Amino acid sequence: MSAPRYDVLAIGNAIVDVMSPCEDELIEELGLARGGMMLVDTDRAHELYEAMGPAREISGGSAANTLAGLSALGAQCAFIGQVADDQLGEVFAHDIRAVGIDFDSPARPGPPSTARCLIFVTPDGQRTMNTYLGASQFLPAEALDEGLIASAAILYLEGYLWDPEQPRAAMRKAIAAARAAGRRVAFTLSDAFVIDRHGDDFRALIDAGEIDILFANKAELAALTGEADLEAGLAALAPKLPVLVVTRSEEGAVAISGGERAEIAAEPVEHVVDTTGAGDLFAAGFLAGLVRGEELGRCLKMGAVAAGEVISHFGARPEADLRALMKVRLG
Amino acid sequence: MSAPRYDVLAIGNAIVDVMSPCEDELIEELGLARGGMMLVDTDRAHELYEAMGPAREISGGSAANTLAGLSALGAQCAFIGQVADDQLGEVFAHDIRAVGIDFDSPARPGPPSTARCLIFVTPDGQRTMNTYLGASQFLPAEALDEGLIASAAILYLEGYLWDPEQPRAAMRKAIAAARAAGRRVAFTLSDAFVIDRHGDDFRALIDAGEIDILFANKAELAALTGEADLEAGLAALAPKLPVLVVTRSEEGAVAISGGERAEIAAEPVEHVVDTTGAGDLFAAGFLAGLVRGEELGRCLKMGAVAAGEVISHFGARPEADLRALMKVRLG
Numbered sequence: 001m002s003a004p005r006y007d008v009l010a011i012g013n014a015i016v017d018v019m020s021p022c023e024d025e026l027i028e029e030l031g032l033a034r035g036g037m038m039l040v041d042t043d044r045a046h047e048l049y050e051a052m053g054p055a056r057e058i059s060g061g062s063a064a065n066t067l068a069g070l071s072a073l074g075a076q077c078a079f080i081g082q083v084a085d086d087q088l089g090e091v092f093a094h095d096i097r098a099v100g101i102d103f104d105s106p107a108r109p110g111p112p113s114t115a116r117c118l119i120f121v122t123p124d125g126q127r128t129m130n131t132y133l134g135a136s137q138f139l140p141a142e143a144l145d146e147g148l149i150a151s152a153a154i155l156y157l158e159g160y161l162w163d164p165e166q167p168r169a170a171m172r173k174a175i176a177a178a179r180a181a182g183r184r185v186a187f188t189l190s191d192a193f194v195i196d197r198h199g200d201d202f203r204a205l206i207d208a209g210e211i212d213i214l215f216a217n218k219a220e221l222a223a224l225t226g227e228a229d230l231e232a233g234l235a236a237l238a239p240k241l242p243v244l245v246v247t248r249s250e251e252g253a254v255a256i257s258g259g260e261r262a263e264i265a266a267e268p269v270e271h272v273v274d275t276t277g278a279g280d281l282f283a284a285g286f287l288a289g290l291v292r293g294e295e296l297g298r299c300l301k302m303g304a305v306a307a308g309e310v311i312s313h314f315g316a317r318p319e320a321d322l323r324a325l326m327k328v329r330l331g
Numbered sequence: 332m333s334a335p336r337y338d339v340l341a342i343g344n345a346i347v348d349v350m351s352p353c354e355d356e357l358i359e360e361l362g363l364a365r366g367g368m369m370l371v372d373t374d375r376a377h378e379l380y381e382a383m384g385p386a387r388e389i390s391g392g393s394a395a396n397t398l399a400g401l402s403a404l405g406a407q408c409a410f411i412g413q414v415a416d417d418q419l420g421e422v423f424a425h426d427i428r429a430v431g432i433d434f435d436s437p438a439r440p441g442p443p444s445t446a447r448c449l450i451f452v453t454p455d456g457q458r459t460m461n462t463y464l465g466a467s468q469f470l471p472a473e474a475l476d477e478g479l480i481a482s483a484a485i486l487y488l489e490g491y492l493w494d495p496e497q498p499r500a501a502m503r504k505a506i507a508a509a510r511a512a513g514r515r516v517a518f519t520l521s522d523a524f525v526i527d528r529h530g531d532d533f534r535a536l537i538d539a540g541e542i543d544i545l546f547a548n549k550a551e552l553a554a555l556t557g558e559a560d561l562e563a564g565l566a567a568l569a570p571k572l573p574v575l576v577v578t579r580s581e582e583g584a585v586a587i588s589g590g591e592r593a594e595i596a597a598e599p600v601e602h603v604v605d606t607t608g609a610g611d612l613f614a615a616g617f618l619a620g621l622v623r624g625e626e627l628g629r630c631l632k633m634g635a636v637a638a639g640e641v642i643s644h645f646g647a648r649p650e651a652d653l654r655a656l657m658k659v660r661l662g
Contacts, residue, residue, distance in 0.1 A: 057388035
């Protein structure tokens with residue numbers, strides 16, 4: 001087994017976020033699940049966009065956001081995801097390459113268009129996401145380069161991508177390729193609703209020992225384990241995973257690995273502007289620590305600092321110099 | 332002459348801004364004119380985009396930004412501009428309609444694409460703009476609806492649009508239509524380099540009494556009058572215009588109308604994030620006061636408050652509730 005060329009290779013939805021602040025009433029009027037992610041078709045996307053105030057477009061996608069954070073922290077990264085051959089596809093490709101991430105998945109010609117996530121951000125900073133998957137759902141399993149997967153120390157996968165059929169098959173193939181090459185597989189559960197739809201798949205993967213590092217938030221842990229109590233959920237899941245990380249929003253985070261347990265408080269954030277990307281950047285900071293061989297508590301702390309940065313501004317990709325920020329916060 | 336349906340109708344470039352923070356060194360490396368606006372062709376736009384860090388897309392365009400401010404302040408507005416039938420065209424159309432502005436110019440099928448402005452924002456908040464005009468330069472004179480022009484109390488035009496031939500012809504036609512309908516014509520000089528190219532046209536329009544309200548900054552006043560001294564420039568130009576407004580960045584602004592002169596200081600801004608749109612929003616605040624019949628000094632103050640808001644964040648369209656802000660600042 002040769003030394004890996006990349007620290008992290010991620011497979012994820014290639015999405016441009018369309019973000020707009022809104023009042024709480026609009027969330028209700030539109031019948032949206034506050035704080036969650038819903039998949040929408042073309043008509044519903046059009047309807048929601050019509051109802052949305054002036055917006056800004058910022059590249060997103062859960063795993064892509066995580067890589068942007070990892071890259072900002074000095075990790076070598078590559079991304080696999082499907083954009084269409086259109087302007088938003090160019091925007092996504094530009095933004096991910098501009099932070100030094102290798103991205104060579106060819107754009108898909110013709111319709112549908114590049115994925116968009118219509119994000120309504122309420123005054124408390126909470127984001128409600130409506131994803132039109134477009135081209136992203138057509139990531140073909142054949143497009144996966146097994147050599148590329150073998151060249152990364154960690155394969156990182158987002159649960160969101162389990163919804164569409166083709167990327168799900170691609171991810172199963174990727175997991176097999178990574179395991180065959182002796183690499184680690186990291187997985188983020190993404191959303192409690194995704195677990196409602198695909199929890200059996202996720203539990204089977206975990207039980208089969210296919211996942212090395214799992215990221216979940218409190219709601220996702222409960223949905224996956226059926227345990228409403230945090231400690232009961234941790235006790236049920238931790239023994240099945242080499243590394244388990246559970247984020248708890250403003251209550252901090254906990255990680256368990258090989259019987260060792262670490263906990264941290266959330267970073268103080270003066271004003272929460274937009275929580276989009278909080279979990280993604282937490283994973284980025286944590287993984288950046290892990291690939292550098294930091295101890296568990298410090299990995300958590302790095303996750304909290306990265307998450308704290310991203311919720312202090314609009315958009316799910318870091319804007320501040322994360323390396324400098326880590327120095328200030330962690331020494 | 333019937334009562335106008337719109338307070339302001341603007342004709343301008345229909346542009347989506349592609350904005351990215353950058354270090355000062357990059358401006359030099361790329362050979363950009365710091366603080367100015369350069370027109371770029373497809374190849375140069377591609378080259379600059381390649382060199383740009385991760386960006387966000389926010390609707391822009393000078394006159395369109397001004398209308399967004401006017402609309403936020405309660406004015407009835409309509410916009411004429413040319414987008415292409417593509418994703419960025421949809422973004423532009425959505426964002427301008429989402430703030431209540433009527434925009435019915437049909438999208439232009441086929442290439443070129445919707446105009447983009449690649450904006451590099453240095454740490455001091457200064458913006459350096461590189462505009463790919465794309466579809467915007469093909470606004471046809473025939474597309475102008477003389478009935479629409481006659482239905483607005485003020486026709487507002489941006490100097491930037493004087494560069495491409497077709498919109499220049501369209502604007503000349505619009506000026507004639509507005510004057511024939513007894514409406515007022517407002518004009519912003521946009522950029523000192525635009526005056527280098529088209530100063531003779533602008534001076535001829537002013538000398539012929541075709542302009543009722545002129546917006547300029549210090550550099551533009553100097554370029555137009557040939558007077559390096561502010562007072563000499565004002566003395567040369569003011570007698571030719573019913574209303575002259577000159578902005579002076581952090582030194583405030585001055586307005587002269589019918590022999591009356593008013594001056595104000597700039598609004599205090601805690602941290603200048605991005606100066607893009609400062610002049611556009613100053614014009615918005617000033618015109619919002621003017622259409623409400625406010626006195627000259629108060630119009631200036633409204634301009635300063637609107638400009639102060641837009642430079643406190645990324646992007647050239649207002650984000651805060653401008654009406655509430657005016658109440659706080661002006662009582």
